[in-house]
Amino acid sequence: MPEDRVEAFNRYFSDTPRNWRKQRETIQKHLDKADIVPMDLRYLSEENKDKLKAYALSLPQRQRDKVIFVIGVE
Numbered sequence: 001m002p003e004d005r006v007e008a009f010n011r012y013f014s015d016t017p018r019n020w021r022k023q024r025e026t027i028q029k030h031l032d033k034a035d036i037v038p039m040d041l042r043y044l045s046e047e048n049k050d051k052l053k054a055y056a057l058s059l060p061q062r063q064r065d066k067v068i069f070v071i072g073v074e
Contacts (some may be wrong), residue, residue: 003044010045024055031063040070 001009011037012018039056041049056067 006043009043010048013044013048014051021047022061023052027055031059031066035066037066038068038070042070042072 012019013074014023027039029039040050044052053069056064058067059067
């Protein structure tokens with residue numbers, strides 16, 4: 001992904017409480033529907049990675065079991 005898109009993505013990901021709430025709502029929708037929910041950390045800033053991992057760890061065990069973190073290189 002081009003660097004300018006990565007920067008824009010990270011700015012939008014959780015820069016406001018509203019955006020972060022929307023991200024969590026989207027994750028919940030996926031958790032409600034899917035058996036596996038991949039979370040791609042490759043392009044997230046360290047701050048956003050930490051926020052997403054903390055959120056995933058706060059989920060009930062049955063939902064945590066569905067989460068797969070993607071950390072490999074492109």
